[in-house]
Amino acid sequence: MAFSGAEYTTDCSCPHTLQCLRALPEKLWCRLVKVSKIAMKFGEDHPRRLIHSFKVGVALVLISILHHFRPSFYAFGDNIMWAVLTVVVVLEFSVGLNRMLATFLAGALGVGAHCLANLSGDKGEAVLTPIFIFLIAGTVTLMRFSPRFKVRYDYGMIIFILTFCLVSLSDEKESEMLEIAHERLLTIIIGSCIAVMVCICICPVWAGQDLHNEISSNIEKLALFFEGFSDEYFNNSDTTQTVQDKSFLHRYKSVLSSKSSEETMAVLARWEPCHGKFKFHHPWKQYLKIGNQTRVCAYKIEALSSYLLHSKQIPHEIQSMIQESCTIISLECGKTLKESSLGVRHMTKSSMPNQHVANAKNAVESLKSVLRTNPWEGGDYVDIIEVAAVASLLIDVVDCTQKICEEIDELASLARFVPSQLLHQGTVQPISKRDDSIHVITIDEITPRLYE
């Protein structure tokens, strides 16, 4: 956008300059409309990001209003810089008290370090200050590389370097120094408070909640694949659409590369205060274990999905030998994962997933007994190996699914999930004897929806 001026100037040769200048507002208007349309589209696609931008605006306006009215307890003056810097740096997408803590700590430490340097007299200070700056800035920069520090304290460490350098390089005398340091800390505290208030009060974004939802929706994506796989592979599906058109067969792909975002969210989540259903010390690390098992399963799916592409070329009589057991395995794995995903989402414990795993294991046994009868005698082995590979991968998938369930059970016991039947606890009113009509109690299966 910023570079767009170039196209107007290159178009205009001397005789047409006036004409060009007249057309300029119109062109600029067109461009503005185009940009706003893109922004509107972006806002519709990512409402939470739009809200975050709104929050940053609000926080800065709050500071500008404070600055304008100059409350008696503190006049910002030249230190307004620090309040603005704090808001810009502390107010990140998700709620995180760690950044505020780091900011306080860094500010206080910076002042302390300067006081130490000040003790060595005028000349000593001129030599010591660069050495201190070099050592401290170098060390803190090195610490920024540590993944553990990076996510938690990155901004805090930038603030630390800044504060330290500025305080060291300031020309003020020691008595003024302390006053400046005091004012600066107060400014940082006010800035942090405004940032955190806005962060928590206006539509807060919780990294923990996001991680929780992502894990649950990733498991559901795998479930969608298994539910659609058998129909697709054994030619029972709608043949007007190709494999590429069917989105449920491709949603698992985003799971393949979900590792880094899950890890970041888990670190952020540990620094959030209690919120919603998540107590203090919620077992966020267990989510990562579930995520790892989900990815292992997704890699198997990636291998399976390549067999979908030429499933139509394989003679039906070869496929049909294993169709029944494979269909059951695939559907039961799908059900297991769907139930598990639902359990994670609603934080309930249920025995349903384990029952479906047991069904899938029975189907594996019946598949093996079919295989022992030498079903493909006389067939073309070039086709047979493909079908065999699908059978073999499906047998593996049952193990993966079971491991996902085990990790979820572990989470359920660590985070004390409620048994699912308790959710529907209640008393059934006895029907009076005079009432002769028939009462039917229907228990609907809860159908989960994919999280946005």
Next chain:
Amino acid sequence: MAFSGAEYTTDCSCPHTLQCLRALPEKLWCRLVKVSKIAMKFGEDHPRRLIHSFKVGVALVLISILHHFRPSFYAFGDNIMWAVLTVVVVLEFSVGLNRMLATFLAGALGVGAHCLANLSGDKGEAVLTPIFIFLIAGTVTLMRFSPRFKVRYDYGMIIFILTFCLVSLSDEKESEMLEIAHERLLTIIIGSCIAVMVCICICPVWAGQDLHNEISSNIEKLALFFEGFSDEYFNNSDTTQTVQDKSFLHRYKSVLSSKSSEETMAVLARWEPCHGKFKFHHPWKQYLKIGNQTRVCAYKIEALSSYLLHSKQIPHEIQSMIQESCTIISLECGKTLKESSLGVRHMTKSSMPNQHVANAKNAVESLKSVLRTNPWEGGDYVDIIEVAAVASLLIDVVDCTQKICEEIDELASLARFVPSQLLHQGTVQPISKRDDSIHVITIDEITPRLYE
């Protein structure tokens, strides 16, 4: 580290305070030694990160020296803040001119925006400034979410918000404003120049070079797997080690989750000036395509590797039917990938990988003809499907390998790689007729080493 004080205070009950205080220096020293040991270890593991920290230190010391001597052309004064901020923010790990450009642009735009707001008189400004701040800060924050802007201009945009807010909130009159703006811009320019000079002159880290090396080493990791796979699967390998012990069978795992880091490096690489073997407009996007194909191949390897774990339980007579062709396929794929990786690393074009792909394809044909003879008659199909799955996956792998080669050929033509024989160009001295000794010219195969 910063919180470690707590453990000393909680240990000390009143009667032992003096004793505790005496032990304090010793405890502190122990902790210091421990921390330095960790730092030393870190520096040994990541020498480039250590150098980067050194560079940040040097840049800040340069500014403190400039500030101390106050050169006639410019006295930093209160604006020292901006030079420090610029260095901390601009001096990132890799060389990138984009950050300097964005910093300049944002500084200039911030001043311009304030001049506009100034035109509306005193009262108008009090109302307009918060509105402007809200609009601009909100918009820029929204822009920070766009992945395209995020990587290129993130720090520039933070500086933009900061500059804009500070200039808008400053109490100076317009004539002073321009002078401040001028001084601030000059400070930012000096800061940027120092940052960029240090970045380029002291052991520069080029994201492009990193991407180039990573792509090449990832392909080599796949090659290592294929070279070891057949020996491992067909029980020819050293049986004292388990599959878990053999690192060459697991190195491919890092390729599975390499997507995001490759994408980040590719975006950064496009903003670097020419360096080393990389000209302006080097086709960085093509590296991403190679990376995608490499990952597809790694997913197949992940599926293959699960069959290694119980390969020992499968009767040898079932495996032996396909052993010869599968061994050739696996070894030829390994050679293809090794040659390709070497070609990418040295930026040379060679016909060797395509020859190995052709060999692998011949082996696939002979595998298929073995399969057509119904080799496993009377065997247990539960074992047979596993071997069949391996055969089927290996056939798929040849396609993947070929696709990697095609993408590398595309890169070779886009980036004008040198034909590999030209590298060894030279003249062979004719041997004088009187010399009767036999001369042997050995042409060693170049064995590539895994990049650190």
